[in-house]
Amino acid sequence: MRPGRQPRNWRSEAGSRLWLSGLIAAMEHAERSEVRREPVAPEILKALRIQLALTASFRSAPISTLHH
Numbered sequence: 001m002r003p004g005r006q007p008r009n010w011r012s013e014a015g016s017r018l019w020l021s022g023l024i025a026a027m028e029h030a031e032r033s034e035v036r037r038e039p040v041a042p043e044i045l046k047a048l049r050i051q052l053a054l055t056a057s058f059r060s061a062p063i064s065t066l067h068h
Contacts, residue, residue, distance in 0.1 A: 029035060
């Protein structure tokens with residue numbers, strides 16, 4: 001985690017909306033042509049790969065054990 005950032009509870013509705021708003025803002029920034037032309041630092045790519053691996057392993061867990 002970056003210095004100065006506080007962990008947030010993303011499981012609440014407000015937290016989910018905040019997370020989604022941040023994701024949309026990041027995607028809008030990344031789609032700009034001048035940003036896409038810039039090289040990505042190797043440490044950012046490494047952190048991204050780690051994050052994606054964690055997300056993929058989390059998604060493989062059952063979503064719900066409730067039976068309808």
